[in-house]
Amino acid sequence: DTGVSQDPRHKITKRGQNVTFRCDPISEHNRLYWYRQTLGQGPEFLTYFQNEAQLEKSRLLSDRFSAERPKGSFSTLEIQRTEQGDSAMYLCASSLTGTLRAEAFFGQGTRLTVV
Amino acid sequence: GEDVEQSLFLSVREGDSSVINCTYTDSSSTYLYWYKQEPGAGLQLLTYIFSNMDMKQDQRLTVLLNKKDKHLSLRIADTQTGDSAIYFCAEKDTGGFKTIFGAGTRLFVKA
Numbered sequence: 553d554t555g556v557s558q559d560p561r562h563k564i565t566k567r568g569q570n571v572t573f574r575c576d577p578i579s580e581h582n583r584l585y586w587y588r589q590t591l592g593q594g595p596e597f598l599t600y601f602q603n604e605a606q607l608e609k610s611r612l613l614s615d616r617f618s619a620e621r622p623k624g625s626f627s628t629l630e631i632q633r634t635e636q637g638d639s640a641m642y643l644c645a646s647s648l649t650g651t652l653r654a655e656a657f658f659g660q661g662t663r664l665t666v667v
Numbered sequence: 668g669e670d671v672e673q674s675l676f677l678s679v680r681e682g683d684s685s686v687i688n689c690t691y692t693d694s695s696s697t698y699l700y701w702y703k704q705e706p707g708a709g710l711q712l713l714t715y716i717f718s719n720m721d722m723k724q725d726q727r728l729t730v731l732l733n734k735k736d737k738h739l740s741l742r743i744a745d746t747q748t749g750d751s752a753i754y755f756c757a758e759k760d761t762g763g764f765k766t767i768f769g770a771g772t773r774l775f776v777k778a
Binding site (some may be wrong): 595661 | 708767
């Protein structure tokens with residue numbers, strides 16, 4: 553296992569289209585996080601899962617956004633009816649509870665451009 | 668609520684030391700982190716410090732924590748051009764689940 557992987561790396565879509573991103577966490581990690589990063593800003597928390605349960609959602613996550621982690625392994629983030637303001641880097645991270653530090657390991661991100 | 672603030676830019680000459688500063692608001696944070704992001708890449712954990720420590724050294728990196736003032740700093744000794752990147756200060760939130768990031772400090776290293 554080489555780390556957190558995200559697919560695709562880049563996505564260009566027309567406004568109004570739906571997009572879906574995938575994240576494969578480090579295999580033994582039970583927590584999975586989605587963050588959004590816009591230019592010049594740090595990552596902003598969107599949501600996180602512990603195993604398959606979605607335990608917290610940010611107010612940034614409008615009802616056009618939905619995330620799933622059906623079997624507690626990979627996760628998908630779907631954005632419906634994309635808007636230009638959704639253009640950002642979407643980062644996935646995973647961590648393991650029970651470890652002292654429980655730091656998050658990040659993937660390379662999916663850069664979304666809405667035109 | 669939780670908030671992490673950093674200065675936005677730092678420019679140093681190659682071989683000098685760099686010091687990146689950060690303030691945070693959540694006094695109950697157990698761990699504080701420094702992440703590095705190179706252009707077009709994800710975030711890489713550089714180092715961390717536990718809240719009951721004052722200092723941690725890891726090769727060229729020194730982390731200083733002033734818990735009273737809620738101030739965290741990262742010192743990079745003998746800064747190299749390869750250190751040019753964005754450095755994010757981060758804390759675990761009160762619940763210990765999500766990580767809260769600052770806006771990042773862009774480090775420019777001049778040859």
